[in-house]
Amino acid sequence: MMTRIRQASLVLVGVLAGVLLSLNFSAVAQREAARFPLPVDELRAFAEVFGAIKSSYVEPVEDKKLITEAISGMLTGLDPHSAYLDQDAFRELQVGTQGQFGGLGIEVGMEEGFVKVVSPIEDTPAFRAGLKPGDFIIKIDDTSVKGMTLNDAVKRMRGKPKTTIRLTILRKGEPKPFEVTLTRDIIRVQSVKSKLIEPGYGWVRVSQFQEHTGENLVKHVEGLYKNGPL
Template identity: 45%
Template sequence: MRITLWIVTFLLLFTLTVAPGPTMAAKDDHFEALKRFSQVLDMVESYYVKPVTRKELINNSIKGMIEQLDPHSTYLTPEDYKEMQVDTAGKFSGIGIEISMEQGRLTCVTPIEDTPAYKAGMLAGDLILEINGESTQEMTLEDAVKRIRGKKGTTVKLLILHKAASKPVEIAIVRGTIPIISAKSQSLEDGYLYLRLTRFNESTTKNMREKIVDYQKTHTLKGVVLDLRNNPGGLLGQAVSVADTFIDEGTIVYIQGKDKNNRKDFFAAKNSNEISVPLVVLINAGSASASEIVAGALQDHKRALIIGERSFGKGSVQTIIPMADGSGIKLTTALYYTPNGRSIQAKGIEPDIRVPFVAPPNDEDKTMRDRFTVREKDLSRHLENGNKSKKGTDKDAEKAKDRLERDNQLRMALELVKSLPKLKDIR
């Protein structure tokens, strides 16, 4: 193997010597880097205290190279690559959190609603200090994902530090199959529809539009509150189509990589089912990626009023590149920009009106877990349990009132969406 390597080296040196050109220095640098890598590979394989195969060394080298670039680029083993493909299909196994590596610390971007992590009390911004007793300090993002995931019914123990806490707590979470119900709805008042998007997966736009159509069968739609709080994002195409539901024309988002001439724009298409009623969008620190694309597009088009708190600030685009052996590379290849050319990366979307969440007195912990939850009983025209009340309409109104009482940001959103037609006349 080494003899072959030095033969190749000699041939390369000979070629470079007899055929100089404008890229000679670049080729020399490239060759020297490969030569140095080969030497290190040989030394580790020969002298490292424990047995290690060349395949392991090369895989670890690739992994280290990719993961040093940024928190979102990573090397995917064949198993990781298969799991990644499952994640966007609508359900997967785990505890139900979106995590990221922020300044070397493993951070919960947001727990996904109605999942084991959400029910256990995990919150956006939680630091994960240990996984099953093992420190996450030197752990890569992919290693953390592997340790947190596992078979349904098994338990994972996490040592977490809540954002405002001074002492970490350990929580035990039983893993499960995570079904993603990405679009939920509720009537806040007659004609005013609450739409909650929990994630952008393959069926998000379809489900959202179905809920709008269903609502319009029994109500005259006067306004929409679109809730993107704690939505970690998902598929770019779904973000574009969700925004397109409310925008009639123009750019929704564009992405641009290293080559400034290689820009790709995504435009709104004229649809017969566009929603033109007043719109208010709710965001917070857990609103990331695709959520920020939607909020940014609606804000730049002056199509919606954005309220709440500054969003997470993930404005990079990852491309999945499959490899011949079944593995893959998730590589950051571009940044995305709002229609007005704003990069959201590390900045986030600033709301038009900043409204911090204020928990009701003596109910903070419960509210932080429950304030975004829409369950089956909360949905319009849900199936009753056999003891159907004659006052179903009154019950729906009571549920909406209860939700509004617990959520000051939602109360503000409703008042603003009702006022938007009047504010537009003033302008």
Template identity: 50%
Template sequence: MRQLFRNIALIGIGLVAGIAATIQLSATAQQGTNTLPLDELRTLSNVFGQIKREYVEPIEDKQLLTDAVKGMVSSLDPHSAYLDKKDFSEMQEQTAGKFAGLGIEITSEDGLVKVLNPIEGSPAAKAGLQAGDLITRLDDKPVRGMSLDKAVRTMRGTPGTKITLTIFRKSEERTFPVTITRAEIKVQSIKAKIVDNNIAWVRITSFQERTIPDLAKKLAELANKDPKLKGLVLDLRNNGGGLLQGAVGVAAAFLPPGAVIVSTKGQAPDSKQVFNAVPAMYKLNESGDPLDEVPPLFKKIPMV
């Protein structure tokens, strides 16, 4: 489908800050005091006590309560999750696009860890890891039976430290060890290039803190390289998601002013909000220097 870019704008993170919902536990407790499910809470308390008394091994109170809260939140819908302090810190690393580790995108397959893609220039890429490789051991620990979260935490660590991965490569039908030194990994969520026939290609792998300014920079670079651009391919295949403000900012760059990007709703009266595309210039938080508006060229070319 082809459509003209009538207006292109970028919006800053501040414009969508209000979209984050803050749950105030004290207020919730006060509002729901008369309707607390006392029988169900009593059942929870009884199960907690029985586990503490009769389970084969001692379990810390914090672990039991944290797991109970995680189960309660995850049952709401596939997109709801409870993050403890450590999980939240790891999420912040991912959305910042910077962390210490090996530099591979992974998933689970048949109880093992599968390499989806080594990040270009990362320690994993330099060590020769390939897409499709299966990780069977992390140092002396077998991967089978290990959760993906635990595998991630095991492979991440302090820059300069080493870990040995045991790799099974299907294409060669062989198993071999690879020792990799951890390093700081910087993930670029925006990739762009000029393809044939004056068409630009922009790939967005995830929506991170720097996705909006990085997109503006990439579009400016493309416009400078080829002032006769005829179209743009915006590639969002296998996008891993990320920060809502990043997604809203990207949408605003390709929608006319006033177009509805996203709306929110909920039980609280102030949860119903609508966010529209608005013309704006993005400013870098680090230096305060304004970025140029998206090049006018992109207001005229069609999107493919």
């Protein structure tokens, strides 16, 4: 008899624990919903547009493409530095952070629907071609970049060394766009540079973050200290 009571008690405790956990999770979910309420009207509008495209667009469009483009647009609309990376784009990012790839040697961003030159990397095809910060790349070969994502544009500009590519550049102060032809090369990005300005003062520049940037930074700082106290 006592065994049955003990078993029943254990079952009851288990049920109560499950109920309490369920109530706790429900309360947490409700608190999160209260903090970040879903924009129901906007989501309804999104669903209506999604349905209209699926039913009325001139050609079939995959669901994945529509959702991916919607997410991408949501992020690129925030600022020039936010972007959605799918699996392929993330792999491209990893290539860029390894410090070596085939391309033009140019740091770019996206602005007003065009690719904007942030900075050409020293001693690269882009640097030797005279590209400048603030230049807009409006065409890659014969394809307009308007409507491209930044990742798509970067993919087109990268490629096998010794292959050529034409960029159409819009530069402030120039009366009209002009073309430059570049030959891709192996780009080895030195992410950390340093020099001793004068005794006691050193200069260190980190141009981008790569796999070994941290350890390279330590080496450069140690190298400066070898010249004397800073």
